[in-house]
Amino acid sequence: MENRVKVLAAAAASCFCFPAMAGMEIDTVENLQRKQSTYKSLDETFEIQNETYRGQQYSQIYFARLHMMRTLLYSLVTHWKPHVPVCTVLGLEEGKECIIVGTLYKHMKLKPCILDEYSKERSAVPLVKHHNFMHPDDHLVLEDESGRVKLGGTVLSPSVYVTGVVVALHGKETGAGDFMVLDVLEAGLAPQIEPQLKSREDKYVVFISGVSAGSSLSNPLQFQLLVDHITGHLGDEKEQGIAAEIVHVVIAGNSVEIPLGLLNGQNLASKDQSRLSEPVQELDISLTQIAAGVPVDIMPGSNDPANFSLPQQPLNRWLFPGSRAYNTFRSCTNPHCFELDGVRILGTSGQNIDDLKKYSEGRDGLEFMERTLKWRHLAPTTPNTLGCYPFTDRDPFLIESCPHVYFVGNQDKYGTRILKGAEGQLVRLISIPKFCNTGMVVVLNLRNLECHTLSFETQFSS
């Protein structure tokens, strides 16, 4: 009998070994091959290494956004209401029906303003609510280069829209100088490209977010169970067979939680310095195990040691000395866009949707996600209430090609839905819950875009 020992290789194809349980000798070794998929990164537009800051203001990115969206909307308007003239805000005439295209601005009474700190009259409004700044008196304004006009009417609900969305409005100017909106046109879902080779076998992508290594909430055993499952160290052949169908792992942000007390700017004692790096080291140990077996993408989140403003740049590879040895380990930007076997997957670590939740109303996270796709902009509230880099030549958050899968990390609960577009586009929306709270990860089947969850529990119920 051959005595074969196989080392778990770092290449994309990795093998599971399990010795036959009968007898003490390792006489036969059966190998389960992990499935593979072709990967293509589309993150180039989110990288800012080539950008130079030359003192520009945010007017540049708003101009780029308005122009790109307006060109698109002008082409859609000719099919929407072909007989209504299009004009600019300054060209509005009272009583004349026309279509105007511009950026929405929502005037919010409760939106925290830095000038409030300097105002002489201290009003009775107490501490700012963190969860939502909406107020019944909020109103919308439409702006383009020539001017701005206050929007009236009941068609456009201020609770749905946020500052930064570019829309086309059909209506007319009233005597009071407002623009009475009769109808609104959003850009709608972007055109979608069908994947050329549709996979005929089941291949799974695992989405995790909110691991929060180092936090008091996180349970290291829970995450280790997940790692063991993915790498095939858990369960019998059947379970390993299931794990062998996992072709990719995406970690969508908030993978570490550095103790807040250490980040107040004071000098750290030597014992505290080691506490600073422990969460990342703990994460690296687990990531090394995953990367040894399957391609893994790690995205930064709001709590991770990355830059604050979007697009967040990839976590420094030197934070992960163990995992970076593997070519399967990829540190990616937030937002992250890539293609697996031609299936286009786009997602963020949650900041874009969390900001929408603060400034608008929706049923659930999926509804906000749907809105961003229909507005063709990943994060319309940038740079108004969500930090972003002042790009001059482009707005990288514009969605030019509709993804097949759109995910958002660090949400409160799991949710998923298929969104259908007007031109037959199909998008699988995934809201990934925080792993440290729920122990849940989301598994997507690339063949049919179906989703299910995997839960890991460490409590032994009697």
Place this chain on the structure above:
Amino acid sequence: MATTPSNMKGFYRLKKNKSGITKPTSSKKSSLHLVPSLGSDITQLTALISHGSPDLKDYHDNHEELMRQFDMNMAYGPCLGMYRLARWERAQRLGLNPPIGFEGLLKAEKVRSECWWDGRI
């Protein structure tokens, strides 16, 4: 000192040298009206005078004038914080049809690469 030795006379100059700085002679009377004084409204005088005549050109040739018009044109978006060539390329990419000659001017470096307001704001 009551008496000054004769060889000290050359040591301590008692008269001004005629070869030193002199008052402006009548041949330069034409520039007197440019002296900032009561009744004159010219400021930052010295910067403007070179070679004896006011130098009001200051990058102000035809090409630079055209580029200033390009900077000020609202259709191409804000100009601050961008190189003129980058703004031209952005305008091109957004389909705004900026004048093609400008690209040549900017690449040949016949005009300033930064916008008119750069460094002034």
